[in-house]
Amino acid sequence: MPTPLFDPAFLKKLETLSLRSRRPLRTGVRGERRSRTLGRGMEFADYRSYQSGDDYRHIDWSIYSRLDRLFVRLFSEDEEVNVHLLLDTSPSMVWGAPRKLDYAVQIAAAIGYVALANWDRVGAAAFGSRLQSLLPLQRSRSHIFRLFRFLGALPGPPQDASSLRQVMREYTHRTKRRGLLVIISDLLYPDGYEEGLALARYHRFDPFVVQVLSEDEITPTVRGDARLVDCETGQTLDVSVDAPALEAYTQGRDAYFRDLEAFCLRHEIDYIRTTTSIPVEDLILRYMRLGGLLQ
Amino acid sequence: MTFGAPAALWFLAVLPVIVLLHMLRTRRHDVRISSVLLWQRAREDVYAHAPLRRVQRSLLLLLQLLAASALVLALARPGVMVPSGGGQATVVVIDVSVRMQATDVAPSRFEAARAEAAAEIARGRGPVMVVRAGPQPSAVTGFVSPAAARDALASLVATDAPSQLERAVTFALGQRADGGRPRVVVFSDHVSTLSPSVEYRVVGQSNRNVAITAVRVEPTPGGMEAIVQVHNASKSAERVPLTVALDGVQILSRTVDLPPAMTVAIPVSVRGRGVLRARINPHDALSADDAGYAVIGDSPVRVLVLGERDRTLETAFQAAGADVTVARAPDAALMAQADLVVLNRTPAVNLPPGNYLLLATTSPDLPLAVDGAVVSPHILRSSGSHPVMRFVDLRDVVIGRTLAMHPRGGETLAEGEVPLIWAYQGAGLRAMVWGFALPESDLAVHPAFPILVHNALSWLTGSGSVYEAGQPWIVPARGQAQAVLLGPDGTRHVLAARGGQFVVPALERVGIYTLQVGGRSHRIAVNPAPAAVDITPGRPPLPASSVATAVASQHGVGLAPALLIVTLLVLLVEWTLWLRRLAPLGPATSRPVIRR
Structure with a gap:
């Protein structure tokens, strides 16, 4: 499978992984993934007391003979998962060395590959201030090529500032199939990230936020008196960067991260923050597995 | 502390300029970044909206001010007086003027000064030069051991002439020992001009003195008339007996009433030739100026x-x-x-x-x-x-x-x-x-x-018959190569002609000098110098910049080199801190953060 994104060995490793979500992903369509939902599957999962209306065929008579009580057998239900890959292509993502957008594309490709390998439905969207392009949900192995082509031909960054709130409002109204919503972005939105993520949760998506930052956003390299220019908004900020200023930046940065983590925890949103200095292979195969996002 | 160039302290005005420059913000360069969001969350003091910023506690600014201050102080060439080190070279200047013969300090001012100088020499271990501050200042020794210096000191005697103490001090200040400036300690009874970096030891207590300041002989129609001038340098009136004798024969005896700080001239008629000797008998501390002389009728x-x-x-x-x-x-x-x-x-x-x-x-x-x-x-x-x-x-x-x-x-x-x-x-x-x-x-x-x-x-x-003590005596040689000088105390010196003349640099004794040249004799009378009549001990008030001169057993140490070193060190520390500030902070984390 020729691809410019990954080498075959990495793709081979990806095929052994599958996505894990913190809650049942109810699509209503039987699939290859063993759902946490108990239902009509073939694999025994548990017992529960018989209730009126239960199918007699699921009563375990052997237990009745021993305990003189009625129990029904429960089975795991196999169902498919809808995976929505939302990729931030705003100007701030076209930053850093390597570019955050390139890094994000690799993450999206890897997650999409894992999902398609597990016969999940995968769709993708690129957004800035608004949705820019959309790849509909599909469930087939051949969809991986369309996904890679989509990721390899992303539209250029918009000229105006990005807005997660506007994008989520647009996407949730356009997409009826709920599922795992993988948002790959730097989350540096002038109007904030809270409303957009809360909107996704409100529409019963299961958000999975991958925050991609560059090293110079973690540790600025600018020194002395400078006029900082926001590449998205054009906003300027006159600063005098010395050690106290860098210390203040560090405190502000850490406070921002703490707020973001607390927000995600409060809204049951999976969150991972990485920098472009971390190899994508390590992020996918090591850290996401350690964090339980992949298994 | 003293300053060699106090005008350099005006450069301290650069300190507020440094603070002002620190407050001024430089022209900023635009830096495009992905987002100012994280910067906006930083503290407000990171921002710079005004052309001037508030002065904050800045170690770099403090070091800059410290370096500038140290540099300016170094330019002002400060010095401090520190206790004398044992190994430092010392120049001992001792006054041998007639005033030092005063006995208001037992046994005399000169002996007291010499004893103090000997003690000063004994305190140190470094080389010592002894300078004789007489009518013609001279070095008695080079830089020698303390023992040799004490021996040289012991050989000195006080003269009957005034001294040129300032010239002696200047001479001492010009000396160098092992490339360094030696300590200069002056022992005298009166200092008119204080020199920085010089220690003065003043002896003497009384100012009571009556002296014969001149004996002049003038021809008159009836013979010769001698004028004897008696000066009372005391602050109270004095009454002193005066006797005048010609070749030992008393020709006048009277009492002279002297108002304070006044000179009285007594005319004396003289008939005949010979050495006229006038003498008073006051009860003062100095006896060397109680006699005056004149030579009358010597070979014309x-x-x-x-x-x-x-x-x-x-x-x-x-x-x-x-x-x-x-x-x-x-x-x-x-x-x-x-x-x-x-x-x-x-x-x-x-x-x-x-x-x-x-x-x-x-x-x-x-x-x-x-x-x-x-x-x-x-x-x-x-x-x-x-x-x-x-x-x-x-x-x-x-x-x-x-x-x-x-x-x-x-x-x-x-x-x-x-x-x-x-x-x-x-x-x-x-x-x-x-x-x-x-x-x-x-x-x-x-x-x-x-x-x-x-x-x-x-x-x-060279035939003047009346001289003041301390004056030089120069006699034309007229072809003679040598002359013999007989002093008032009977000493005999052979003089060699130099440049066609015989030169006695200074007539240090009061009395009759005789110069024998080619079978002829010249006699002159040397009288006490009026300049040495006032024996009031003391020195002018110490200027603020010379307070250190009054401190005993101290010597000046220049601080400029040390301050320059401090300046360099401070600048080095500042440079190091500046580089450290430029060094990037460590990343918040190199590992991804996962929260779920």
């Missing part, structure tokens, strides 16, 4: 006048005590016998070694060119230091015509448009040239004339 000076006769001139020389001989033309035999040859409007002649006064003429043997004459010159300047011009006032003298002299050496004593009176000594000659003759001026009718003739006669022949 022989003056040979050649050329045009001038009776005014002859009379003036005779009035000055000279034996005058007149001749028309130069005669070698007569010139050899004369103590002074006066050439009055003669043609230019060659001059054998001797003493000459030339009036309106010159000689090829003198470094003097004559280029015509100048009519009605104005007397614009006259020397105030040459002994010939002492008490000579030429301001109202009118000169009709004078030689246009162009000297190539010597010393011009009076000049107008051209030199008018010029003196020269060298090559066996001692000569004085007046560019005009007496008939060409009204000098003869001025009071300055007899004084000028008397001074010229004394200087040219």
Whole structure:
């Protein structure tokens, strides 16, 4: 499978992984993934007391003979998962060395590959201030090529500032199939990230936020008196960067991260923050597995 | 602390400039970043909205101010007085003036100063130079061991003359030992001018002193008259007995009442020749100035006048005590016998070694060119230091015509448009040239004339009979190679002629000196110097910058090198801190953060 994104060995490793979500992903369509939902599957999962209306065929008579009580057998239900890959292509993502957008594309490709390998439905969207392009949900192995082509031909960054709130409002109204919503972005939105993520949760998506930052956003390299220019908004900020200023930046940065983590925890949103200095292979195969996002 | 260049402290004004520069924000360069969101969350003090920012506690600013202050202080060349180290070189200047003979401090000021100097030398371990502050300051030793310095100190005696202490101090300050500046400690009873970095030890308690300050003998129609001047330097009136004797025969005995700080002149008629000795017997601390002397009727000076006769001139020389001989033309035999040859409007002649006064003429043997004459010159300047011009006032003298002299050496004593009176000594000659003759001026009718003739006669022949202690005595050698000098205390010194003259640098004792030259004897009387009569001990108030001079056993140490080193170190620390500030902070985390 020729691809410019990954080498075959990495793709081979990806095929052994599958996505894990913190809650049942109810699509209503039987699939290859063993759902946490108990239902009509073939694999025994548990017992529960018989209730009126239960199918007699699921009563375990052997237990009745021993305990003189009625129990029904429960089975795991196999169902498919809808995976929505939302990729931030705003100007701030076209930053850093390597570019955050390139890094994000690799993450999206890897997650999409894992999902398609597990016969999940995968769709993708690129957004800035608004949705820019959309790849509909599909469930087939051949969809991986369309996904890679989509990721390899992303539209250029918009000229105006990005807005997660506007994008989520647009996407949730356009997409009826709920599922795992993988948002790959730097989350540096002038109007904030809270409303957009809360909107996704409100529409019963299961958000999975991958925050991609560059090293110079973690540790600025600018020194002395400078006029900082926001590449998205054009906003300027006159600063005098010395050690106290860098210390203040560090405190502000850490406070921002703490707020973001607390927000995600409060809204049951999976969150991972990485920098472009971390190899994508390590992020996918090591850290996401350690964090339980992949298994 | 003292400052060698306190004006440099004005550079401290650079400190507020540094603070102002620190407050000023430089022109900013645009830096595009992905987002200002994280910067906006930083503290407000990261921002810079105004051209001036508030001065904050900044170690770099503090170090800059410290470095600038240290540099400015170094430029001001500060110094501190520190206790003397044992190994430092020391120059001991000890005053040997007549005042140091005062006995108000037992046994005398000089002995007390010498004992203190010996103790000072014993305290140190470094080399010591002993400088004798007398009428002619001199180094008694080079930098020698303390023991040798104490031996040299023990050989010193106080003179009867005043001292030139400032010159001695200047001499001491000019010394260097092992490339460094030695400590200078001055032992005296009176300091008129304080020098920085010099330690002064002043001895003495009393100012009570009555002294004979002069004994002058003037010819009168009835014989000779001696004038004895007695000065009371005390702050209270004194009554002292005075006796005057001629060759040991008392000719006057009386009591003199002396108001405070006043001089009384007592005339004494003298008949006969000999050594006149005046003596007072006060109850004061200094006895060395209680006697005065004069030589009366010693062998007269022989003056040979050649050329045009001038009776005014002859009379003036005779009035000055000279034996005058007149001749028309130069005669070698007569010139050899004369103590002074006066050439009055003669043609230019060659001059054998001797003493000459030339009036309106010159000689090829003198470094003097004559280029015509100048009519009605104005007397614009006259020397105030040459002994010939002492008490000579030429301001109202009118000169009709004078030689246009162009000297190539010597010393011009009076000049107008051209030199008018010029003196020269060298090559066996001692000569004085007046560019005009007496008939060409009204000098003869001025009071300055007899004084000028008397001074010229004394200087040219070395025949002055009354000197002050401390003055030099210079006698023309007139071809003699050696002379014998007999001092008042009976000491005998053989003098060698140098430059055609015998030179006694300083007459250090009061009394009668005799110089024996070629079978002839010259006697002079040396009297106490009026300048040394006031024996009040003390020194001027210490200026603020010289407080350290009053601290005993201390010496100045320059702080400028240390401050320069401090400046460099502070700048180095500041540079290091600046580099550290430029160093990037460590990343918040190198590992991804996962929250679920």
